[in-house]
Amino acid sequence: MLKNDILLSVANLKVYFRSPDKLSRAVDGVSYEVRREQTVCIVGESGCGKTVSALSILGLIPQPPGEIAGGRIMFDGEDLLTRSDEELQKIRGNHIAMVFQEPLTSLNPVFKIGDQIGEAIRIHQNLDEKALQERCIQLLKNVGIQSPKERVNAYPHQLSGGQRQRVMIAMALACDPDLVIADEPTTALDVTVQAQILKLFRTLQQERSMSVLYITHDLGVVANVADRVNVMYAGIIVEQGSTRHIFKDAQHPYTQGLLASLPTRSKRGKRLHSIPGTVPDPAYKPRGCPFHPRCSHAIRTCREEYPAMCDFGDGHLSRCPVIYEREIRSV
Amino acid sequence: MLSFIGRSVVQKIVTLFFVSIISFLIIHLAPGEPSQVDPLNPKFTPEMVERFRQEFHLDKPLYVQYLYFYRDLFTGRTVSWKDNRSVMVKIWERFLNSLPLFIVGTILTWTLSFPIGIRSAIFRGRVFDRSATFISYLLISIPGFFFAYVLIILVVTYFHVPVIGMETFGMGEASWPSMAMDRVWHLLLPSLLGATGGIAVLSRYVRSQMLEVEGQDFVRTARAKGLPPDDVHYKHALRNALLPFVTMFGLILPGLIGGSVIIESIFSWPGMGRMAYEAILARDYPVILTVNFVSAVLVLIGTFISDVLYLMVDPRIRM
Numbered sequence: 001m002l003k004n005d006i007l008l009s010v011a012n013l014k015v016y017f018r019s020p021d022k023l024s025r026a027v028d029g030v031s032y033e034v035r036r037e038q039t040v041c042i043v044g045e046s047g048c049g050k051t052v053s054a055l056s057i058l059g060l061i062p063q064p065p066g067e068i069a070g071g072r073i074m075f076d077g078e079d080l081l082t083r084s085d086e087e088l089q090k091i092r093g094n095h096i097a098m099v100f101q102e103p104l105t106s107l108n109p110v111f112k113i114g115d116q117i118g119e120a121i122r123i124h125q126n127l128d129e130k131a132l133q134e135r136c137i138q139l140l141k142n143v144g145i146q147s148p149k150e151r152v153n154a155y156p157h158q159l160s161g162g163q164r165q166r167v168m169i170a171m172a173l174a175c176d177p178d179l180v181i182a183d184e185p186t187t188a189l190d191v192t193v194q195a196q197i198l199k200l201f202r203t204l205q206q207e208r209s210m211s212v213l214y215i216t217h218d219l220g221v222v223a224n225v226a227d228r229v230n231v232m233y234a235g236i237i238v239e240q241g242s243t244r245h246i247f248k249d250a251q252h253p254y255t256q257g258l259l260a261s262l263p264t265r266s267k268r269g270k271r272l273h274s275i276p277g278t279v280p281d282p283a284y285k286p287r288g289c290p291f292h293p294r295c296s297h298a299i300r301t302c303r304e305e306y307p308a309m310c311d312f313g314d315g316h317l318s319r320c321p322v323i324y325e326r327e328i329r330s331v
Numbered sequence: 332m333l334s335f336i337g338r339s340v341v342q343k344i345v346t347l348f349f350v351s352i353i354s355f356l357i358i359h360l361a362p363g364e365p366s367q368v369d370p371l372n373p374k375f376t377p378e379m380v381e382r383f384r385q386e387f388h389l390d391k392p393l394y395v396q397y398l399y400f401y402r403d404l405f406t407g408r409t410v411s412w413k414d415n416r417s418v419m420v421k422i423w424e425r426f427l428n429s430l431p432l433f434i435v436g437t438i439l440t441w442t443l444s445f446p447i448g449i450r451s452a453i454f455r456g457r458v459f460d461r462s463a464t465f466i467s468y469l470l471i472s473i474p475g476f477f478f479a480y481v482l483i484i485l486v487v488t489y490f491h492v493p494v495i496g497m498e499t500f501g502m503g504e505a506s507w508p509s510m511a512m513d514r515v516w517h518l519l520l521p522s523l524l525g526a527t528g529g530i531a532v533l534s535r536y537v538r539s540q541m542l543e544v545e546g547q548d549f550v551r552t553a554r555a556k557g558l559p560p561d562d563v564h565y566k567h568a569l570r571n572a573l574l575p576f577v578t579m580f581g582l583i584l585p586g587l588i589g590g591s592v593i594i595e596s597i598f599s600w601p602g603m604g605r606m607a608y609e610a611i612l613a614r615d616y617p618v619i620l621t622v623n624f625v626s627a628v629l630v631l632i633g634t635f636i637s638d639v640l641y642l643m644v645d646p647r648i649r650m
Contacts, residue, residue, distance in 0.1 A: 060551060089559055092557035093557035097555070100551070102548055106551070107552065108567050109647060110570050110574075110644075111570075123556070123558060123559075155647070168552075171552075
């Protein structure tokens with residue numbers, strides 16, 4: 001029972017992009033788990049490898065130039081990385097579905113939305129046309145689209161941004177997947193619509209008892225949806241733990257910096273904190289801890305040794321031995 | 332939809348009016364005179380030249396000549412100055428000669444470019460794509476007339492079939508099947524040569540269009556749904572990649588009358604292109620202007636068809 005509770009487990013995943021003159025280590029040894037009915041967030045700045053790590057679960061990394069350089073992705077007891085593309089096709093959309101960032105460009109402009117949703121069902125399930133149509137209307141209703149009977153024949157350009165994202169979600173839910181990967185689904189939407197979509201995600205997840213892997217750079221969203229959080233920086237996970245751990249008891253300087261940069265009521269009128277420096281180019285990462293050039297806690301070993309994952313107990317891990325030792329000493 | 336068609340037709344008629352003026356002026360701006368009124372020709376006495384000038388209204392001001400010409404054109408009375416035959420009849424004869432060349436060439440171009448371009452895009456960087464790219468650039472770089480002579484030499488020396496003209500001289504007595512085969516052989520080389528440039532350019536264009544669409548987000552969405560690669564490429568990507576070519580489809584139409592001067596000259600093919608070329612050399616104004624006018628009409632009809640087709644295939648464009 002306990003073993004089966006883990007739906008997705010990514011272990012030491014490495015995804016590299018090769019170009020003639022350099023090797024970009026976009027994802028460089030990432031491990032995390034998603035349990036059933038859990039929402040797990042991956043949070044990090046643009047270019048830290050969070051989208052790439054999500055796309056590789058479904059085998060959607062273009063190869064070449066991309067390559068999976070190592071690791072394991074266990075989904076429901078099978079290793080997805082050893083599966084052929086044909087076997088993955090049966091999993092995509094059926095057991096694992098994906099919601100993308102830009103609903104406008106992610107929907108095909110020349111097909112009706114009903115056809116695009118129906119297509120996902122048709123390839124995985126045997127339904128006649130009439131049942132298919134009803135199913136599409138039902139799905140549109142579930143994601144809160146007004147007058148779904150007419151909307152099913154609309155083209156993407158006839159919908160608003162929020163409605164398009166609802167259509168994307170309906171498409172992802174079409175085959176009742178066990179896991180939905182949401183890649184910044186609210187980034188392209190304005191704040192009120194964002195709140196609606198997040199609420200929709202929460203309700204749907206509870207109704208359908210599915211797991212969600214939510215990728216975002218927005219800590220506000222993380223606090224809103226996540227059960228567990230993975231903080232990514234330059235292709236590695238620097239800290240992971242429950243949402244409470246991350247927000248109340250962050251142990252990595254990067255996480256602390258991110259939290260300090262959030263606007264809160266007590267900081268009203270003051271300048272917001274910012275982390276000095278920029279994210280390193282994935283092709284030219286610094287030796288040792290990739291965060292050390294921007295870190296105020298950095299000591300000599302940070303420049304030389306790759307930091308180990310330190311266990312703070314209760315599933316809270318952080319890749320900062322400096323802070324870990326300080327904590328141990330103070331205990 | 333109807334208002335779109337109405338507006339479009341009115342616009343095109345206005346365009347046509349300006350085209351008629353400009354082409355008339357350009358032809359008359361060109362140096363030289365019609366061969367029948369050339370004062371340098373020793374056979375013509377000054378009286379004869381003067382008579383011809385009056386006959387052709389060349390002694391009148393340009394705008395009167397313009398009116399005369401278009402009056403004759405619309406009443407079907409235009410005649411060639413060279414042989415006094417009706418221009419429309421002349422064009423029709425030559426058009427029938429050019430038609431098979433045009434049809435075979437167009438079919439070759441459109442049926443070969445698309446599969447080649449699409450496959451190159453899907454298998455980009457592989458052997459097929461690389462060889463298609465190499466051959467395309469080779470065909471684009473080799474001048475058509477040179478390539479034509481190389482092919483003629485090869486075909487004539489290795490297959491021993493005559494390829495010049497529309498049919499072999501003196502075939503009148505031959506049986507029906509051998510006549511047909513003779514026609515096919517004569518048709519094959521010029522239409523293939525007429526198509527090579529088109530195939531090379533169009534397949535490149537299809538490839539880049541397809542590549543662009545393959546990189547779009549909705550193609551990734553289609554893959555994420557679990558669609559097999561064929562559905563992803565040929566349904567989701569191709570449907571979008573084809574949109575710009577719908578516009579080009581209407582523009583084939585003017586090719587009907589243009590013909591290819593070079594190919595028709597090399598193969599002694601009595602087509603439209605050669606007739607127009609010879610008419611220009613002789614300053615046979617009625618023929619030049621009629622060909623000009625008819626092709627302008629075809630261009631306008633072609634763009635009109637393109638607009639309507641685009642309206643039908645792209646749901647984003649609706650009135």
